[in-house]
Amino acid sequence: MKNILTLFLGLFFASSIGVYAQSDNVSPARKQAIDSLALEKVKDLSKYISIIGSKETQFSEANRVMDRAEELFAPGAEMGVSSINSNDIAYYKVRRYFERLMALNYDRVNITWYDIQYISDLERQPDGRYVGVITIYQRFEGTSIETGMNYKDTTKKDITIYVEKKQTQIAGRTIEFWDVMLGDVRVTETSV
Amino acid sequence: MRITFIFIAIFFASISLVPGQSLGGPGTIKDDGRLASSTKQLNQFFRRFNAEESPNGETRYYPEDSLYHNVPLRQGFIQILFDNQTSSISKELKAQFINTVLSSSYPQYLNFHREGWYSEVQTQFIYKGKREPVTIILKLQPERLGYEWVFDDVSFEPFKKLFNKPVGGEKDFLHPLSHELGFMNLRRAFQDSKTPEAFTRTDYKPDYLTLFLYEMKLGNLRFETVSDVKFHFFQIEGWYFEVNQFNRPGFNTGWLISNLVKLGPGDKETIQKYIYDQN
Numbered sequence: 001m002k003n004i005l006t007l008f009l010g011l012f013f014a015s016s017i018g019v020y021a022q023s024d025n026v027s028p029a030r031k032q033a034i035d036s037l038a039l040e041k042v043k044d045l046s047k048y049i050s051i052i053g054s055k056e057t058q059f060s061e062a063n064r065v066m067d068r069a070e071e072l073f074a075p076g077a078e079m080g081v082s083s084i085n086s087n088d089i090a091y092y093k094v095r096r097y098f099e100r101l102m103a104l105n106y107d108r109v110n111i112t113w114y115d116i117q118y119i120s121d122l123e124r125q126p127d128g129r130y131v132g133v134i135t136i137y138q139r140f141e142g143t144s145i146e147t148g149m150n151y152k153d154t155t156k157k158d159i160t161i162y163v164e165k166k167q168t169q170i171a172g173r174t175i176e177f178w179d180v181m182l183g184d185v186r187v188t189e190t191s192v
Numbered sequence: 193m194r195i196t197f198i199f200i201a202i203f204f205a206s207i208s209l210v211p212g213q214s215l216g217g218p219g220t221i222k223d224d225g226r227l228a229s230s231t232k233q234l235n236q237f238f239r240r241f242n243a244e245e246s247p248n249g250e251t252r253y254y255p256e257d258s259l260y261h262n263v264p265l266r267q268g269f270i271q272i273l274f275d276n277q278t279s280s281i282s283k284e285l286k287a288q289f290i291n292t293v294l295s296s297s298y299p300q301y302l303n304f305h306r307e308g309w310y311s312e313v314q315t316q317f318i319y320k321g322k323r324e325p326v327t328i329i330l331k332l333q334p335e336r337l338g339y340e341w342v343f344d345d346v347s348f349e350p351f352k353k354l355f356n357k358p359v360g361g362e363k364d365f366l367h368p369l370s371h372e373l374g375f376m377n378l379r380r381a382f383q384d385s386k387t388p389e390a391f392t393r394t395d396y397k398p399d400y401l402t403l404f405l406y407e408m409k410l411g412n413l414r415f416e417t418v419s420d421v422k423f424h425f426f427q428i429e430g431w432y433f434e435v436n437q438f439n440r441p442g443f444n445t446g447w448l449i450s451n452l453v454k455l456g457p458g459d460k461e462t463i464q465k466y467i468y469d470q471n
Contacts, residue, residue, distance in 0.1 A: 028254050080418075084439070088316065088417045116223045118249050120235035123304075124338030135232045139221055158233070191441050192226055 026122050035119050038161045038180045041072050042134050050111045053101050066098045074162055074181040081187040106142030130163040158186040231446035240269040242301045275448040300428050308427035314420035317413050346404045347469035355398045357389045364390045430455050432463055
C-alpha cells in the first residue's frame, strides 16, 4: 500500500512539473516537489519512531512498524549517533537502532518534534543519482516510575535523501517519476 | 550595527510569521528562534554567506529572485556566521572582511563546486592494537555524472615518527664514487642503517596517504569512528577562514567562522602546510 502511495505521489509530482520531465536537471519547481516528497518520508519516519519508542505499542505492532520504517531506507543505511559528552560516532544499522529504541527501559516515553527543519540543495553524485540532507530536531523524554528517573534530550537528525528518476509502465506507456529513499542518518545530541 | 539590528528584527519576525512545513501535528514543539538561527548544515553556511535563502531558511533564492545575493540580507547573514562566543576575531578584521566580500565593484561569493575549500576530519583508528588519531584531508572532485569527496592526504603520528630524516653531520650518505664499486655499499643503506630515508634526495617527502592505504590493505589499520570535522576556505581572495560546528545553547550555534586571517604574501602556503601537517 505504501509503495503504491509513493508511486502515486511520484507520478503526481512528475506530471505536475511535466515541462521538465525530459531533463535530468533539477529545476527549482521540481526541487520543491522533491522536497515535499522527501519531507513526507521524513514525516513517516518521525511517526514510526514515535510509535516504536512508545511503551503503549505492543511488541508485534512495533515489529510491524519497524518493517515499514525500514522500507523507507536504502539498503545498508546506518544511524551514526553521538552525545554531548563524546563526539565519537557510534554506528548502528537502521533496524538495530529501532530495536534499541524499543528496548529502552522507561515506563513512559514521549517523543516530539520541533516545528523546524532545513532542506539542503540536491547535489549529483557520480552515478547520476541526486543526494540531499534534511535536518530535523527531536525531543525525547523518558520516565522510570520505579527509580523516579526522568531523562530528557534533544537530538538533531541529519537525514540523507537519495533522489532518483525511475520509469514504470502504465497501460503500455512509459512514465517517468522521481523516487526518494532515505539514507544514512547522523544523530547528534544538542544542547538547545 | 544598525543593519545587524534590522536584520535580526526581520529574522525573528519572519520566524514567527511563517508557519512552514512542520513535521507533525499537535505535539510539535515551537522553536523559540534558536534552531532557526542556528546554521544547521554547511549547505546553509554557503547559502547564508551568499544570500541565497530567506532569513528563516525556508525559501531558496535563485538568480531570478529579487533578494538573490541582496547586499543588506548578505550583510546581516555574514554577521551571524561568526562564532561570537569563543573566537577572538577582532571587530575591525571582521568589518574589513565583510567590506571585501560585499564590495560593490567586486563582490565575492562561495562556490560549492569550485576549488579553494576542503575538509579536515579527525578520526580514530586501531593501529597495531592501539587506538590512534588520524587526520584526513578530504576534497570535493568531479567524477562521472556528479561529484565525490576524496582523500587528499592523511596525517598519522606513527608514520611521522617512522620517517625522521637525519640532517647535517647526523646524516649518512653513499659517497660520490659508489658507482665505481657497483654500489656494493648499498648494504649501508638497506642493512646497517636504521634511517634508510637518509639516503633519499633532498626534497624527498614520504607519501603518507599511500602508506596509510597500504597498512589498511594489510589489515593493520581498522577504522573506529569520526570525532571531529572542520572546513578550511581559501575562496575569498586574500583571506582564509576556518568553519567549525558549535553545539551549545543560545543563538550563535551551528557551522560558524572560528578563525579569520587576512593573507599576506606567502601566508596561504604557510597555512596550507600547517593544515596538511607538513611543517
